[in-house]
Amino acid sequence: MPALPTLNIVPFISVENMMDLVLNIGIETFLDELAAYIEADFRRWEVFDKVPRIASHSREGVIELMPTSDGTLYGFKYVNGHPKNTRTGRQTVTAFGVLSDVDSGYPLLISEMTILTALRTAATSAMAAKYLAPENANCMAIIGNGAQSEFQAIAFKALLGIRRLRLYDIDPNATKRCAKNLRNLGFEIQACRSSEEAVEGAHVITTATADKQCATILTDNMVGPGVHINAVGGDCPGKTELHRDILLRSDIFVEYPPQTRIEGEIQQMPADHPVTELWQVIAGLAPGRKNGAQVTLFDSVGFAIEDFSALRYVRDKLSGTNLYENLDLLADPDEPRDLFGMLLRRKALTATSRKPA
């Protein structure tokens, strides 16, 4: 991290600078390194302050705050989810986040997180799949070819060596666009006409659909033995993608049970339905995949620690770059108790030159 010029300044990563950071590092390398940060933080899961995200629901969507802290750093993300936004040219999901110093409470970094959330979601999925997907998995179905789909594909290529993709979306244009975006990146891509066709021969099934409703993207007969399901789309109350029967014969892995039981696929199940916390697998306290016939399910909803890891990662990568702006965010009077005096001094300083209201 560059030395801060003064205490009042907080570095800000804009969307443009985030894109350049990702492109300079390389998307695959970025996802690979980011997954390592997430994995490291999952391994020390117990040191974190954890709360389910604080959601403000409205008719059209949700606005959420996702805070966490490891005792040294504090991070939070602001994120919205508004499926109808695409009708007005807006993103379904936008986000930004802040990383702070626990010792002083001062923010250290403000960053766009729309792009970063897409990257961390994919990195988390692929990181989980390292422990849960069948050995030598090389073919993945992606059902739902929206904004998350390409990130998932590249993360699974980087971390698992997935080379074959089977794409399906109810909107054929979404599939077309996804396939086009991924061409020349080393995939063998099959556009499919149905979910049933997409899952044929797939070792991993990623579901990433966006409607805010209970849907059945996958039914039980579509899931063969040994498959790993990476369920990304179901991530709020009333939004699921999988038929209940699939959950009954899967070993289910989750991020943070108090949140997943409300938001994930398992909201369809009784509150005591057995699940394994992913961090325990990573910390060696619980088994991941046990055999080649087992159906594993990562019921991903996205947890604050993943955003914390992502902010931590980009902060480390920012060092020595100029990919940030300095925001005059924090009042910094010469005498810290003299906030009012700062106003008076500003008044004296700018009595003639101040910008008119």
Next chain:
Amino acid sequence: MPALPTLNIVPFISVENMMDLVLNIGIETFLDELAAYIEADFRRWEVFDKVPRIASHSREGVIELMPTSDGTLYGFKYVNGHPKNTRTGRQTVTAFGVLSDVDSGYPLLISEMTILTALRTAATSAMAAKYLAPENANCMAIIGNGAQSEFQAIAFKALLGIRRLRLYDIDPNATKRCAKNLRNLGFEIQACRSSEEAVEGAHVITTATADKQCATILTDNMVGPGVHINAVGGDCPGKTELHRDILLRSDIFVEYPPQTRIEGEIQQMPADHPVTELWQVIAGLAPGRKNGAQVTLFDSVGFAIEDFSALRYVRDKLSGTNLYENLDLLADPDEPRDLFGMLLRRKALTATSRKPA
């Protein structure tokens, strides 16, 4: 509000621009108008989503998120409280906040809130005192002459006509600075050598000390009949300013009981100790001050709705000014589902010109 150039841009009010906005409007007018916004939002209290602030405590302090929504707008504030910060030249309290559109989830404004919090705290105190202070109050004691003290003085002058100030702080330099900052603003100021001296003849007693501990700034014998106590400093678990006996003979008014019972002076009392919610007084559903002998206490801890009002106010005042910067905060691809494509287009566009990492 100025029309936004594009969907990805969010206006940002820096500390410097906030100072200029306050100075252009005039501090007294700003506090007066801000108090009216807060009062209007307290009057429609029931429409708001309310949760106690989400606090992350550490040894040295606390970092908090304070969200709320009226169904049309959503706001939240990030605020820290670190008493030892002054030792390293930092503020005890710094803050920033965001106002968003509930319908799309898109942020509409990011603002510094260190200065704005000081202003809204003072405006809320003075607004409450309009309903609670004795008639024709013109003399206020301020015990604790730190960063909040001048703002309290000016807000009480603007809203109640307080003209005489009696200042005391354990640090005489704090009192000196406060008195100096307030000279020429129309006050008659008495610097006092003790709390006992400060409260002599005061109609309103403001306590605004900062230590994170249970202290006894006021004892029972210091509070005469008819006085209004504006207790601003006790605002987190383990931090109080008043002796319990004062609470026993005061009528206590609070912002949001679930939060105040944890953070306010009433954390010293049983969980069912009677209090009146301030919004009910403002909405005409409960009496404020009933007679000239009654001791009233505003047990202020600061609530999210006050920050929401403050963000709403500055957003309205920003119209037609140039007192903001445009932040490229939100990813805004041409095709909203094509987030990855935006990265690819950036890559193509900047293949040769991109800033090096």
